[in-house]
Amino acid sequence: MKIHLVGPGGAGKSTVGVLLSDRLQTPFVDLDRCFREREGDISDYLQHREYQAYARQNVEVYRSIKAAEDGVLALSSGFMTYAGAVHPHYVEIRAAIAESSMTFVLLPSLDLETCVAEIVRRQVQRPLGLVAWREESKIRERFPIYMALPALKVTTLPPPDAVVTEIVNVLERKMAQHE
Numbered sequence: 001m002k003i004h005l006v007g008p009g010g011a012g013k014s015t016v017g018v019l020l021s022d023r024l025q026t027p028f029v030d031l032d033r034c035f036r037e038r039e040g041d042i043s044d045y046l047q048h049r050e051y052q053a054y055a056r057q058n059v060e061v062y063r064s065i066k067a068a069e070d071g072v073l074a075l076s077s078g079f080m081t082y083a084g085a086v087h088p089h090y091v092e093i094r095a096a097i098a099e100s101s102m103t104f105v106l107l108p109s110l111d112l113e114t115c116v117a118e119i120v121r122r123q124v125q126r127p128l129g130l131v132a133w134r135e136e137s138k139i140r141e142r143f144p145i146y147m148a149l150p151a152l153k154v155t156t157l158p159p160p161d162a163v164v165t166e167i168v169n170v171l172e173r174k175m176a177q178h179e
Contacts, residue, residue, distance in 0.1 A: 001026075001070050003171075004097050007106035007146060008139050009077035010122035012156035012163065016106060017074040019164045024171075027071035031079065035061045052086060059087035077138075081145045101174055103151035104167055110153055112143055118157065 003020070005013040014030055021028035032042065035058055039045050046054050058076055065073070080098065084091045097103050108118035116139050123135040147153070152170060156163050 001102055002100075003072045003167075004100060004103040004151075005072065005074045005106055006080050006097070006103060006149065006151065007077070007156075008119050008142055009135070010119045010126070011077075011106040011108060012160060013074035013077075013106055015160050016156065016163050016167070017072045019160055020167055021072040023164055023168055024072070029065055029071055029073045031058065031062060031065070031074060031076045034065055035076070052083075055082045055086045059090050059093065062093065063089065078142070080149060081142050098149045098151055100151070102171075103149075104170075105146050105149050105151050105153045106156050106163075107143075107146060107153060108157050109155055110147070112140070114157075115143060116140060 003024075005017050005020075007013055014032075017028050017030065035042060035045075038061055039057060042054070045057075055078070058079065059082070062075070062079070075097070080094060082090060082094075084094075087093075107115050108122075109115045116136055119139045120132050120135045124132050154163060154166055158166075
């Protein structure tokens, strides 16, 4: 079973993903880490190439790991928000992820203003040199896209262990329905 964790930067995908994979005793894969291993630092890549080139290559990295063993996969923050023409297979990939019963959209809150405030707070605390107004603009632009995804939304303001328990409970109910 491949579990996809989707959401903005700072939503808790990596934190929850590691804990969830430990709980389920399955591998954890971070798409950003895979990108860095193959292409180098993401900021450097973006600085030397346009965002479209990054997005296209990120889809390629996803395609290369998609067939790998089951596990928990944390997608890059913008992965579900790319333009459809970014890659020949993107629309199909995005639809499959969005419609999967094993996809979870992680957001601090389902309320826009609470979500924006928390994402900005979390992002500017990271040692990445992120700028508050840029992060606010990004989450305001992407929030409606995340909310429109048909996948289950999970809020990440509670402690990470509680978020993981919520996801595990959902997965157990889904597995019980298939038995």
